[in-house]
Structures are given as C-alpha cells and as structure tokens.
Amino acid sequence: MKTTAGKDLSEYHLSLLKKRNITTPLEFMTANNLNKLLAINVEDIVNIKRELQPLLVSSAKLNELYQPEPFNYSTGIKELDALLDRIGQPLRPGRVWELCGETDVGKTELLYTLAVNFVSQYKESNQQVLFIDNKHSFSSRRFNQILLERKLDTATINKCLSVIHVAEVTTAKNFIETLEGMLETCFTYADNNDIMANIKLVIVDSVTASFMFMCSNFGRNQGRYFLTELAMLVRKLASKYGIAFVLGNLTMSYDSDEDGTEATDELQFQTGSMLGAYWSSVSTLTLALELPEGNNSDGLRQVNVLKNCYGISTGSCVLRITDAGVI
Known part of the structure; x- marks a missing residue:
C-alpha cells in the first residue's frame, strides 16, 4: 500500500493491518483508530485515505455492492x-x-x-x-x-x-x-x-x-x-x-x-x-x-x-x- 503522503507504510504496518483483516482500500478507508494501531499521526492517516479514495471508486464492483442472496440464520423454531x-x-x-x-x-x-x-x-x-x-x-x-x-x-x-x-x-x-x-x-x-x-x-x-x-x-x-x-x-x-x-x-x-x-x-x-x-x-x-x-x-x-x-x-x-x- 504505497502513498506519497508522508512515509510509505512499512512491512510492519502492513502486518498489523493484515492481523486486523484490513487488506483492501475499502477496509482501510472505513477502519477506525488507525493512528493508534499504526502509531502514525492522524494527519498522515487522513492524507493516505485521501490518496486511496480514487482507488476505492475505480475498483468498486457491482457484486461487492449488492448481494441478492444474503446469508440468513434460522431461529430453530x-x-x-x-x-x-x-x-x-x-x-x-x-x-x-x-x-x-x-x-x-x-x-x-x-x-x-x-x-x-x-x-x-x-x-x-x-x-x-x-x-x-x-x-x-x-x-x-x-x-x-x-x-x-x-x-x-x-x-x-x-x-x-x-x-x-x-x-x-x-x-x-x-x-x-x-x-x-x-x-x-x-x-x-x-x-x-x-x-x-x-x-x-x-x-x-x-x-x-x-x-x-x-x-x-x-x-x-x-x-x-x-x-x-x-x-x-x-x-x-x-x-x-x-x-x-x-x-x-x-x-x-x-x-x-x-x-x-x-x-x-x-x-x-x-x-x-x-x-x-x-x-x-x-x-x-x-x-x-x-x-x-x-x-x-x-x-x-x-x-x-x-x-x-x-x-x-x-x-x-x-x-x-x-x-x-x-x-
């Protein structure tokens, strides 16, 4: 996940993200408290998210936005x-x-x-x-x-x-x-x-x-x-x-x-x-x-x-x- 905003995220940062199941631009954009997780300034997180936004828009797929058959539980009754x-x-x-x-x-x-x-x-x-x-x-x-x-x-x-x-x-x-x-x-x-x-x-x-x-x-x-x-x-x-x-x-x-x-x-x-x-x-x-x-x-x-x-x-x-x- 490379950006020009501040330092590039290190392999250590990426491993921390992966452990939290944050592996895509969408997951990164919607995650909270990333500054605490990665020990990065809030301003840097904001800049990274700003640069990721075009990637998020261009990579959106219809099957990711709409699921015609979502999973249902049964009450057992x-x-x-x-x-x-x-x-x-x-x-x-x-x-x-x-x-x-x-x-x-x-x-x-x-x-x-x-x-x-x-x-x-x-x-x-x-x-x-x-x-x-x-x-x-x-x-x-x-x-x-x-x-x-x-x-x-x-x-x-x-x-x-x-x-x-x-x-x-x-x-x-x-x-x-x-x-x-x-x-x-x-x-x-x-x-x-x-x-x-x-x-x-x-x-x-x-x-x-x-x-x-x-x-x-x-x-x-x-x-x-x-x-x-x-x-x-x-x-x-x-x-x-x-x-x-x-x-x-x-x-x-x-x-x-x-x-x-x-x-x-x-x-x-x-x-x-x-x-x-x-x-x-x-x-x-x-x-x-x-x-x-x-x-x-x-x-x-x-x-x-x-x-x-x-x-x-x-x-x-x-x-x-x-x-x-x-x-």
Missing part, C-alpha cells in the same frame, strides 16, 4: 421462521430485534431457546452467543435441561454450553461498558483469535432492567444519555461487524390515566413502551409475546409483529413453551 419469511425479515447478521412482553409471559424462555438453537445449529462454524443478563436471573440449569430434553449426548451438550457466554450487568453503565468492551474486542481481534470475536448473536434479558429505576428528573436525563450511548453501540456492532441482536424489553398495559379517565393512544404508547419513543427507532423488528386470548394454561403463546423496517408490519404465529424450550 419452525412457526417463527415461517412468520419471519412471510414478513420478509429472517434473522440475519446485522439485524436488531426487540422482543416485548409483560412480566412472566415467557420472554426469557424464548430468549433461552433462541440462544440454544443458535449454538446447536452453528456449532461447527464456531459461531457463539453472548447472553447479557440484566435481571440477575440467568439459569444455566434451564439451558442444560433444554439440551437434555432434546436427547443430545454429553459431548454435544458441553460444546453448546461452552459457546454461550454470560455477562451479568448491574447498571446501565455496566451495560454500556460491556458493549464497549465487545466493540474494542471486535476491532482488536478481527482475525478471530479471541472468543469475543466469534460472537455473532447478542441476546439481552432485558434492556428495561437497567433503566426502569431511573425515574427521578436526574435519573431520566441520565437514562436518556445511556440509551443514546446504547443505541449507537448496538447499531455500530450490528452494521459494521454483522452481529445480530435480540433485545428483551418489558411492556406494561394501562387502561386509564392518573385521574381515572380513559387513556389516550398517545399516553398508552408512552407508558407501555417503558423506554420511550426514542428507543423504538433502534430495532429493525419488534415482536410482542402475548398470551392467546382465552387460553393461558397449556404453554401456548402468540407472537405478534409490532414493527418491521424491511417488510410487512403485521402478522402472528402461535408457539408453545415446553421442557425442551419454545417450539
């Missing part, structure tokens, strides 16, 4: 995959999903199942899951039970459990720090020599738990700041590193406002979303997990589409909670 196919939003690298529902409806069970199904299906390619537990209720025993109910051998169970990494966070700040650490790891270990660099799915149970106690005026302002930081981190990890997210979120229903009159749709939206209107712009798909009307005793749950940025925004399917997870 037949009815859910069918619904996602109907609405045009399969689970895919870089997608950000939100799973909403009231307390005890079964959100955690569905999140556990998605984690287990993911590592079970993609264990050969070493694709791993980061499960962020904001509620301090993570149950490794439940994960083990789900795998045992599927009649898997001990070696397979141990393999699946070893690639589900759990991070318990106590505050919104800890939550932010966890994702910041992941972002740093993705950049530093882009050659996949680190466990965190192999994480392709992040599941959060639940986003709300880190923010629901920020109810004072100061707390709300601090909460908005942390939500903004969280949104930017999620979007960067998704768009730049192709990590898929499934974010659990608590919703609550209100039939009336404080003076006892019937609540307006606007009030219901603001109170029901828990994290406010701003957060609703983060996800590409929002699903609601609910009890089917008139039936709440046999494990049945209904999944409704609330928002879809890439296709049809209505649809539903019925799932069942079993000892082997959600099916």
Whole structure:
C-alpha cells in the first residue's frame, strides 16, 4: 500500500493491518483508530485515505455492492421462521430485534431457546452467543435441561454450553461498558483469535432492567444519555461487524390515566413502551409475546409483529413453551 503522503507504510504496518483483516482500500478507508494501531499521526492517516479514495471508486464492483442472496440464520423454531419469511425479515447478521412482553409471559424462555438453537445449529462454524443478563436471573440449569430434553449426548451438550457466554450487568453503565468492551474486542481481534470475536448473536434479558429505576428528573436525563450511548453501540456492532441482536424489553398495559379517565393512544404508547419513543427507532423488528386470548394454561403463546423496517408490519404465529424450550 504505497502513498506519497508522508512515509510509505512499512512491512510492519502492513502486518498489523493484515492481523486486523484490513487488506483492501475499502477496509482501510472505513477502519477506525488507525493512528493508534499504526502509531502514525492522524494527519498522515487522513492524507493516505485521501490518496486511496480514487482507488476505492475505480475498483468498486457491482457484486461487492449488492448481494441478492444474503446469508440468513434460522431461529430453530419452525412457526417463527415461517412468520419471519412471510414478513420478509429472517434473522440475519446485522439485524436488531426487540422482543416485548409483560412480566412472566415467557420472554426469557424464548430468549433461552433462541440462544440454544443458535449454538446447536452453528456449532461447527464456531459461531457463539453472548447472553447479557440484566435481571440477575440467568439459569444455566434451564439451558442444560433444554439440551437434555432434546436427547443430545454429553459431548454435544458441553460444546453448546461452552459457546454461550454470560455477562451479568448491574447498571446501565455496566451495560454500556460491556458493549464497549465487545466493540474494542471486535476491532482488536478481527482475525478471530479471541472468543469475543466469534460472537455473532447478542441476546439481552432485558434492556428495561437497567433503566426502569431511573425515574427521578436526574435519573431520566441520565437514562436518556445511556440509551443514546446504547443505541449507537448496538447499531455500530450490528452494521459494521454483522452481529445480530435480540433485545428483551418489558411492556406494561394501562387502561386509564392518573385521574381515572380513559387513556389516550398517545399516553398508552408512552407508558407501555417503558423506554420511550426514542428507543423504538433502534430495532429493525419488534415482536410482542402475548398470551392467546382465552387460553393461558397449556404453554401456548402468540407472537405478534409490532414493527418491521424491511417488510410487512403485521402478522402472528402461535408457539408453545415446553421442557425442551419454545417450539
């Protein structure tokens, strides 16, 4: 990679770039913190990028800009995959999903199942899951039970459990720090020599738990700041590193406002979303997990589409909670 801006990059610089999977003009142009990585002045990096820009434009190819058949994951749940196919939003690298529902409806069970199904299906390619537990209720025993109910051998169970990494966070700040650490790891270990660099799915149970106690005026302002930081981190990890997210979120229903009159749709939206209107712009798909009307005793749950940025925004399917997870 020769330039006339300052010194030519040395073989040592090129080896550093190669270790971070930065081997093309496009990758060099979009990489961050190159001055720190290469120990070069920011001005020199800017000049090098300026000289590389014509190469980037002239070498662009149509098949690099447009991929007609991007890679899709499977949730491992037949009815859910069918619904996602109907609405045009399969689970895919870089997608950000939100799973909403009231307390005890079964959100955690569905999140556990998605984690287990993911590592079970993609264990050969070493694709791993980061499960962020904001509620301090993570149950490794439940994960083990789900795998045992599927009649898997001990070696397979141990393999699946070893690639589900759990991070318990106590505050919104800890939550932010966890994702910041992941972002740093993705950049530093882009050659996949680190466990965190192999994480392709992040599941959060639940986003709300880190923010629901920020109810004072100061707390709300601090909460908005942390939500903004969280949104930017999620979007960067998704768009730049192709990590898929499934974010659990608590919703609550209100039939009336404080003076006892019937609540307006606007009030219901603001109170029901828990994290406010701003957060609703983060996800590409929002699903609601609910009890089917008139039936709440046999494990049945209904999944409704609330928002879809890439296709049809209505649809539903019925799932069942079993000892082997959600099916």
